[in-house]
Amino acid sequence: MLHTQALVRASQLDVTYLGEVRALVDLAFEVPPGQFVSIVGPSGCGKSTLLRVIAGLIAPTTGTVEVAGQTPAIARRSATRLSFVFQDATLLPWRNVRDNVGLPLELAHFAQAERGVRVDEALALVGLENATRRFPSQLSGGMRMRVSLARALVTRPELLLLDEPFGALDDLTRHALNDELLRLWQAHGWTSLFVTHNIAEAVYLSQRILVLSAQPGRIVADMSVGLPSPRTADVRATAEFARITGEVAASLRRAAT
Amino acid sequence: MKRAIAWTWEVAGPPVVFLALVVLAWQAVTALWEIPAYLVPSPGRVLAAAREHLADLARASLMTAGGALCGFVLSLLVGTAAGLVFSQSKIIERSIYPYAIFLQTVPIVAIAPLVVMWCGNGFGGVVTVAFILSLFPIIANATAGLKRVDASLVELFEICNASRWQTLVKLRLPNSVPYLVAGARISCGLSVIGAIVGEIFAGYGAQGFGLGYLINMNTGNLDTAYAFAAVIAATLLSIAIFVAVTSLGATILGRWHIAAPRNDTTRHSSTTPIRKTAR
Numbered sequence: 242m243l244h245t246q247a248l249v250r251a252s253q254l255d256v257t258y259l260g261e262v263r264a265l266v267d268l269a270f271e272v273p274p275g276q277f278v279s280i281v282g283p284s285g286c287g288k289s290t291l292l293r294v295i296a297g298l299i300a301p302t303t304g305t306v307e308v309a310g311q312t313p314a315i316a317r318r319s320a321t322r323l324s325f326v327f328q329d330a331t332l333l334p335w336r337n338v339r340d341n342v343g344l345p346l347e348l349a350h351f352a353q354a355e356r357g358v359r360v361d362e363a364l365a366l367v368g369l370e371n372a373t374r375r376f377p378s379q380l381s382g383g384m385r386m387r388v389s390l391a392r393a394l395v396t397r398p399e400l401l402l403l404d405e406p407f408g409a410l411d412d413l414t415r416h417a418l419n420d421e422l423l424r425l426w427q428a429h430g431w432t433s434l435f436v437t438h439n440i441a442e443a444v445y446l447s448q449r450i451l452v453l454s455a456q457p458g459r460i461v462a463d464m465s466v467g468l469p470s471p472r473t474a475d476v477r478a479t480a481e482f483a484r485i486t487g488e489v490a491a492s493l494r495r496a497a498t
Numbered sequence: 499m500k501r502a503i504a505w506t507w508e509v510a511g512p513p514v515v516f517l518a519l520v521v522l523a524w525q526a527v528t529a530l531w532e533i534p535a536y537l538v539p540s541p542g543r544v545l546a547a548a549r550e551h552l553a554d555l556a557r558a559s560l561m562t563a564g565g566a567l568c569g570f571v572l573s574l575l576v577g578t579a580a581g582l583v584f585s586q587s588k589i590i591e592r593s594i595y596p597y598a599i600f601l602q603t604v605p606i607v608a609i610a611p612l613v614v615m616w617c618g619n620g621f622g623g624v625v626t627v628a629f630i631l632s633l634f635p636i637i638a639n640a641t642a643g644l645k646r647v648d649a650s651l652v653e654l655f656e657i658c659n660a661s662r663w664q665t666l667v668k669l670r671l672p673n674s675v676p677y678l679v680a681g682a683r684i685s686c687g688l689s690v691i692g693a694i695v696g697e698i699f700a701g702y703g704a705q706g707f708g709l710g711y712l713i714n715m716n717t718g719n720l721d722t723a724y725a726f727a728a729v730i731a732a733t734l735l736s737i738a739i740f741v742a743v744t745s746l747g748a749t750i751l752g753r754w755h756i757a758a759p760r761n762d763t764t765r766h767s768s769t770t771p772i773r774k775t776a777r
Contacts, residue, residue: 298653318659325657331650335672335754348658348668376755 247271248432253304263457264290277433279443282453283497288436292402324393326403330385332377339373342391363395383414403435427471440489454496462492539723547723555731562693562708569628570689573636581640601634614700627696632689639681643674679747686743690736
């Protein structure tokens with residue numbers, strides 16, 4: 242049955258803040274394991290709220306969200322490994338790179354030896370092997386984001402939630418990190434929900450794009466991205482890439498009105 | 499080296515010159531108008547009094563420093579504990595925090611005699627007054643530091659299924675360190691004032707005497723030059739404690755990799771070169 246296969250499932254999901262501000266209205270979608278889904282929409286449409294509901298940080302007002310068949314908070318406390326990458330790097334300034342990356346394992350009471358192996362592995366994934374003793378204040382914005390990414394990957398997540406992680410970076414750094422993220426996803430195949438307001442970024446990374454309307458957020462389009470996989474940076478120059486980008490932009494324009 | 503000298507002159511020069519001018523003017527005024535020494539002693543007389551009573555002044559300064567530091571350390575412990583309680587329970591914070599502000603507004607000179615009556619003459623009374631006066635900045639800063647944590651970091655800990663204890667020990671407490679350092683800088687100066695006020699009312703009896711006692715007694719005896727010397731000793735003591743706490747705080751903040759809030763310029767000069775080598 243398709244229901245049991247979906248890793249994330251939302252049905253009739255409504256979120257209302259303070260009893261009056263409607264953030265999300267009647268959302269329904271399923272995400273099968275291993276899919277890379279981007280969520281785009283005008284600012285303030287509730288994209289971040291949606292991720293926080295799936296992370297179990299916010300409870301739905303009505304309707305349900307399930308992760309691996311359970312409520313998100315229960316899922317992440319039991320078997321499902323869930324990681325979240327924030328808009329800012331969100332590092333502890335008093336810890337060096339290594340200890341920041343190891344934090345999730347430390348909180349989960351991993352043994353020191355196992356922690357060391359996993360931290361090394363995660364640091365290698367994002368190319369930070371040589372910066373392990375540095376502190377966040379000594380790193381550039383792009384490197385801080387890499388640390389944040391390594392911290393999310395250190396738990397070997399099944400579900401990776403990313404909330405506009407590269408929004409504050411310059412274009413070059415953003416492209417480099419997009420390539421990195423794509424490469425890592427293609428190698429590890431975790432399930433990704435990626436919130437962004439950058440259409441090209443969404444098209445480049447995703448297999449599927451959900452377009453949300455302006456507040457209150459509803460799903461106005463659910464498009465699959467038919468670009469070849471594995472992708473390389475060249476795909477940005479193809480006609481198909483331009484066509485899909487244009488299509489997403491058009492549905493975003495419709496969503497904003 | 500040359501730059502260091504130029505810098506020292508630029509920073510220390512103007513206030514030193516100004517001080518010298520004030521001392522000269524003070525000497526001139528007392529000499530020209532023939533002001534009686536019991537009203538305003540000349541700088542020379544103050545210096546003479548300081549020399550004559552150097553041993554007593556030093557002993558009194560140590561005594562006052564002891565009382566002030568005990569009050570200050572007590573404030574650090576009690577204030578941090580109060581902050582911990584406030585940060586963990588909203589209802590307790592809402593009920594009690596407004597009354598903590600009493601500590602800030604209570605006229606210490608008015609309640610010092612009461613404190614002495616309750617806590618007795620001697621060291622205990624002095625420490626209690628120093629403690630009461632220096633407590634509030636620690637409570638306020640500890641509470642703020644434990645509560646004002648980046649919302650995303652709190653969410654991160656929640657997503658990592660951190661327990662309340664882990665969030666306190668690994669996030670809130672470290673986050674409060676810069677706040678505590680800022681609070682300690684304010685609080686340590688207040689503790690000296692508190693100790694001196696305490697000594698004026700309490701004294702140490704047979705245990706010895708502090709600067710507050712010297713100021714009070716010599717003003718009463720019209721030995722104003724000696725009283726002036728004691729006031730100057732009290733000021734120097736305050737400055738010494740402030741400098742010690744500030745530099746200790748700077749060391750801690752350096753370990754924390756957070757620049758002290760006021761030293762924005764040093765922060766820039768220390769981080770830019772590291773970034774350059776990174777690229």
